[in-house]
Amino acid sequence: MKKILALLMIAVLAFTVVGCSGGDKADDAEKPAEQTEGEDNEATDEQLKITMVTDVGGVNDQSFNQSAWEGLQKADKDLGTKSDYQESHQDADFVPNLETALDAENDLIWGIGFKLADAVKAAAEENPDAKYAIVDFSYGDKTPDNVVGVVFKQEQPSFLVGYIAAMMSETGKVGFVGGMESEVITAFDYGYHAGVAYANKVADKDVKVLRQYAEAFDDPAKGKAIANSMYQQGADIVFHAAGGTGDGVIEAAKEQDKYAIGVDRDQNDLAPDNVITSAMKRVDVGVYNVVKDLKEGKFPGGTTVVYGLEEGAVDIAPTSDKHVPKEILDKVEEIKKLIIDGEIKVPVDEDSYEEYLKTLE
Structure with a gap:
């Protein structure tokens, strides 16, 4: 009888060990593969997370969307921020793209271009704890406290x-x-x-x-x-x-x-x-400066920042001397x-x- 009980206990223990071992393998399978050096896409606790939502021209429009992205990339390099973008292919993409940026818990969300004005203002009013910025539009004295407008004397x-x-x-x-x-x-x-x-x-x-x-x-x-x-x-x-x-x-x-x-x-x-x-029209300069202000705790919410010749943010191209x-x-x-x-x-x-x-x- 004792031998039978001993054999039963051994069998139970063996089954338990196998079951636990199988559970560890399942947990390991659900874990993402370790990222190699240079592949880290997550911002650290100290990094500011920033996302821009493009106009329909897209991030590679060779124009103001691309210039804005270049400004954010420079901020990443100089200021240690972590930037991303949501690309809009039609006007209907503005609202969901802004919602995606909000869900990602960004510290600052940019709308690039005047066409995003209504969507940015609505998002800012619905989410007063989030910070927003918009290029090429001013809400004037109706600018929400959590929004800054950046305009240029084009x-x-x-x-x-x-x-x-x-x-x-x-x-x-x-x-x-x-x-x-x-x-x-x-x-x-x-x-x-x-x-x-x-x-x-x-x-x-x-x-x-x-x-x-x-x-x-x-x-x-x-x-x-x-x-x-x-x-x-x-x-x-x-x-x-x-x-x-x-x-x-x-x-x-x-x-x-x-x-x-x-x-x-x-x-x-x-x-x-x-x-x-x-x-x-140096959209990159305007974007960079607002990010820098945010980094330094000086976010100019509720205002519009204006850039012109005097600020060095508009001019003719430096390559003009090739032909002119x-x-x-x-x-x-x-x-x-x-x-x-x-x-x-x-x-x-x-x-x-x-x-x-x-x-x-």
């Missing part, structure tokens, strides 16, 4: 490239291709027109501007078709403020052996022989000072443009 570099276009045009016609009508793109538009008008006045020229809006920031084919039409009408230089749609403008310039003017970033690398300058004659660039430097000093008030819309034209009479 009319200023547009004036400068308008002057350059008029001075370099050999046909007496230049073009402007806008993305979608808005306060931001209108400022690019009339700033450019004013620069052309200024050149006409001081250099006794009569350069005309062809204008068309693509009604999209993500349609290079439409941008290319518009630019081709302008070149066929006699324009020899076309400036675009159209995000990814502008890639088509630059492609048309390459194929037609004409000139184009880029926007937001220095776009000369897209067509070194054809992009003569760019109206740079020195005498024109020297004059551009003089014009910058006139703008900064307030002697030239660059228009931002039709009404202010009409007022500006009166100063040239």
